[in-house]
Amino acid sequence: MSDKLLKVEHLYQYFPAGGYGKKKKYVQAVDDVSFFINKGETLGLVGESGCGKTTTGRSILRLYEPTKGRIIYNDKVLFDSGNVALKDENGNDIMEQGKPKFGTKTAVDMKPYRREMQIVFQDPYASLDPRMTVADIVGEGIDIHHLAANKKERYDKVQHLLECVGLNSEHANRYPHEFSGGQRQRVGIARALAVDPKFIVCDEPISALDVSIQAQVVNMFEDLQAEMGLTYLFIAHDLSVVKHISNRIGVMYLGKLVELADSYELIFHNVHPYTRSLISAIPIADPETARANKRIVLEGDVPSPLNPPSGCRFRTRCPYATEQCAAEVPQWREVSKGHYAACHNLDKLN
Amino acid sequence: MSDYLVSIEHERLSFFTPAGEVKALNDVTFHIKEGEVLGIVGESGSGKSVTAYSLMGLTAHPGKLLGGTLDFNGHRINDMTEKEMRKIRGKEVSIIFQDPMTSLNPVYTIGNQIREVLKLHTDKSKAEIQARAVELLELVGINEPQKRLKQYPHELSGGMRQRIMIAIALACEPKLLIADEPTTALDVTIQAQILELMMELKDKLGMAIMMITHDLGVVASMCDHIAVMYAGNIVEYGTTDDIFYRPKHEYTKGLIRSIPRMDSKEHERLVPIEGTPVDMLNPPKGCPFASRCDKCMKICLREKAPVMHFSDVHYSSCWMNQKAELEGGNK
Numbered sequence: 219m220s221d222k223l224l225k226v227e228h229l230y231q232y233f234p235a236g237g238y239g240k241k242k243k244y245v246q247a248v249d250d251v252s253f254f255i256n257k258g259e260t261l262g263l264v265g266e267s268g269c270g271k272t273t274t275g276r277s278i279l280r281l282y283e284p285t286k287g288r289i290i291y292n293d294k295v296l297f298d299s300g301n302v303a304l305k306d307e308n309g310n311d312i313m314e315q316g317k318p319k320f321g322t323k324t325a326v327d328m329k330p331y332r333r334e335m336q337i338v339f340q341d342p343y344a345s346l347d348p349r350m351t352v353a354d355i356v357g358e359g360i361d362i363h364h365l366a367a368n369k370k371e372r373y374d375k376v377q378h379l380l381e382c383v384g385l386n387s388e389h390a391n392r393y394p395h396e397f398s399g400g401q402r403q404r405v406g407i408a409r410a411l412a413v414d415p416k417f418i419v420c421d422e423p424i425s426a427l428d429v430s431i432q433a434q435v436v437n438m439f440e441d442l443q444a445e446m447g448l449t450y451l452f453i454a455h456d457l458s459v460v461k462h463i464s465n466r467i468g469v470m471y472l473g474k475l476v477e478l479a480d481s482y483e484l485i486f487h488n489v490h491p492y493t494r495s496l497i498s499a500i501p502i503a504d505p506e507t508a509r510a511n512k513r514i515v516l517e518g519d520v521p522s523p524l525n526p527p528s529g530c531r532f533r534t535r536c537p538y539a540t541e542q543c544a545a546e547v548p549q550w551r552e553v554s555k556g557h558y559a560a561c562h563n564l565d566k567l568n
Numbered sequence: 569m570s571d572y573l574v575s576i577e578h579e580r581l582s583f584f585t586p587a588g589e590v591k592a593l594n595d596v597t598f599h600i601k602e603g604e605v606l607g608i609v610g611e612s613g614s615g616k617s618v619t620a621y622s623l624m625g626l627t628a629h630p631g632k633l634l635g636g637t638l639d640f641n642g643h644r645i646n647d648m649t650e651k652e653m654r655k656i657r658g659k660e661v662s663i664i665f666q667d668p669m670t671s672l673n674p675v676y677t678i679g680n681q682i683r684e685v686l687k688l689h690t691d692k693s694k695a696e697i698q699a700r701a702v703e704l705l706e707l708v709g710i711n712e713p714q715k716r717l718k719q720y721p722h723e724l725s726g727g728m729r730q731r732i733m734i735a736i737a738l739a740c741e742p743k744l745l746i747a748d749e750p751t752t753a754l755d756v757t758i759q760a761q762i763l764e765l766m767m768e769l770k771d772k773l774g775m776a777i778m779m780i781t782h783d784l785g786v787v788a789s790m791c792d793h794i795a796v797m798y799a800g801n802i803v804e805y806g807t808t809d810d811i812f813y814r815p816k817h818e819y820t821k822g823l824i825r826s827i828p829r830m831d832s833k834e835h836e837r838l839v840p841i842e843g844t845p846v847d848m849l850n851p852p853k854g855c856p857f858a859s860r861c862d863k864c865m866k867i868c869l870r871e872k873a874p875v876m877h878f879s880d881v882h883y884s885s886c887w888m889n890q891k892a893e894l895e896g897g898n899k
Binding site for chain 1: 611612725727728755756757758759760761763764782783784785786788789808809812813822823824826827828829830831835837838839840841842844845
């Protein structure tokens with residue numbers, strides 16, 4: 219048993235987007251993403267909309283079948299497309315006679331793993347069935363996995379879960395429309411917790427909530443983690459919240475992971491030009507710092523993932539782009555211990 | 569009175585819904601000078617947008633203005649008919665909405681929608697209008713304006729659409745630009761572009777901006793004054809520094825405390841504001857924030873706190889300040 223709970227290796231997720239035969243087009247939502255999550259830690263994933271962070275989260279749970287790649291949970295291979303290189307302990311590709319060594323093609327039945335891996339969705343208005351009571355929403359997982367011997371036990375479990383997330387027991391018989399956004403998100407969290415998971419993908423769980431409510435929910439995530447030893451993949455576009463809750467942060471741009479480091483390291487000693495501009499673009503809620511802060515404003519919009527730029531995907535907006543950036547895809551390498559980035563100009567910039 | 573561009577005094581506005589009267593605004597008073605940027609912050613349902621819409625004469629059906637006066641640039645908005653209102657809307661005061669996806673008309677080209685404003689409010693010739701439309705797109709930083717004018721909104725990205733909205737709003741060089749959560753639907757890097765653009769245009773055209781947002785980060789960098797709203801009341805008003813460094817209302821303090829800080833090295837626990845926002849159908853009798861306030865006293869539940877001034881521009885209504893003053897006086 220290693221201390222890595224989840225390993226994602228060379229994950230690709232392409233979605234077909236029209237066209238036939240050779241002209242068939244694909245949205246390259248996630249492109250060669252590799253990372254791992256240690257037991258009990260929180261890995262934050264940030265990026266702009268359309269950068270593939272949600273898709274990554276869902277592919278890990280195999281809500282989408284990955285196009286290519288390998289997903290290892292607790293040393294068990296959940297999925298292997300059979301055509302990506304195996305990795306050794308240090309995360310390097312294993313080569314055999316100059317060619318990468320492939321794994322065996324695998325796709326396990328996810329049902330037993332669904333008990334351990336859960337997800338909290340972004341939109342608390344759309345992710346709860348309006349025709350089910352809260353007790354049934356939360357209890358559904360308990361029923362499916364036969365976690366309660368009788369009705370009494372199920373009832374107690376549901377009550378306990380609602381209490382855990384700060385709702386009253388009387389809320390159990392109500393329907394989702396009777397709740398506010400923050401309360402609904404709590405129901406969504408209670409549902410995820412119902413099967414005693416070890417790993418939860420939190421997919422923008424707070425972005426639909428009011429500012430004053432966000433802090434409540436963030437604190438709750440932290441408390442639950444401390445109590446139950448949970449591991450989170452925390453996806454959000456709000457870097458200040460992600461920095462607060464995460465041990466490590468990964469930054470994505472147009473389907474690629476561009477930088478990954480310890481959260482303090484990432485905020486203060488970042489190396490990738492995209493991370494820099496992303497951090498400088500965040501409005502700081504402090505007038506003096508805000509006035510002194512020089513924003514690096516990126517030109518233009520994010521290119522379409524249907525037809526991403528060649529080489530480095532960030533080069534069209536990167537102020538330091540060179541010819542090499544257009545020709546070659548930058549390597550994902552370790553800059554310092556535990557700090558990874560993919561950029562050609564790292565030496566020049568730092 | 570005339571040194572203010574906008575002066576709203578004691579505005580009260582209610583929505584008469586089937587479920588009962590919703591008091592959206594209770595005695596709202598504030599002023600904006602020419603060229604000033606005022607930020608209005610608050611949670612959803614606190615009345616920020618309603619205030620802005622009423623100033624544009626856009627209060628929607630079950631809503632009714634019950635009292636107070638709204639003055640804008642020498643017009644008394646209360647007494648204006650719809651016909652008169654149309655003459656100043658888009659010309660002297662413009663608005664940018666939150667969602668650029670839904671606020672542009674999908675069946676007209678960008679050019680059509682920009683020219684419409686100019687046709688209505690100016691007596692320029694067709695050629696002049698076309699030239700002005702191109703100029704406006706250049707002003708908001710859109711490449712190839714000639715081509716863009718012939719395109720439809722769905723062909724553009726969110727950031728581009730918001731630029732178009734700004735171009736339409738600025739077509740007649742209004743005195744006041746109301747921005748209702750202009751960047752909430754956009755990504756941070758695009759948000760930075762749009763905010764930068766708005767500030768640049770403000771300096772160029774000298775208009776006043778009323779910036780409605782729930783993001784304290786946005787107001788910190790661009791506003792001169794900030795009004796904090798809660799449940800239809802302005803609970804605190806002051807300069808940006810007053811609000812961030814010398815907050816006097818418990819709600820403002822709570823808001824500022826609840827934001828995670830980027831620059832801290834150690835892990836600090838967030839201090840949330842407990843409870844949920846007020847049910848506007850049954851507002852509490854006393855201070856609207858009392859039920860969520862951790863310093864709540866008996867009087868807070870009974871009566872609304874009077875407004876207390878700390879400087880010319882900084883005022884707030886919170887009993888805690890009254891208490892502090894009384895205790896200070898007794899010593």
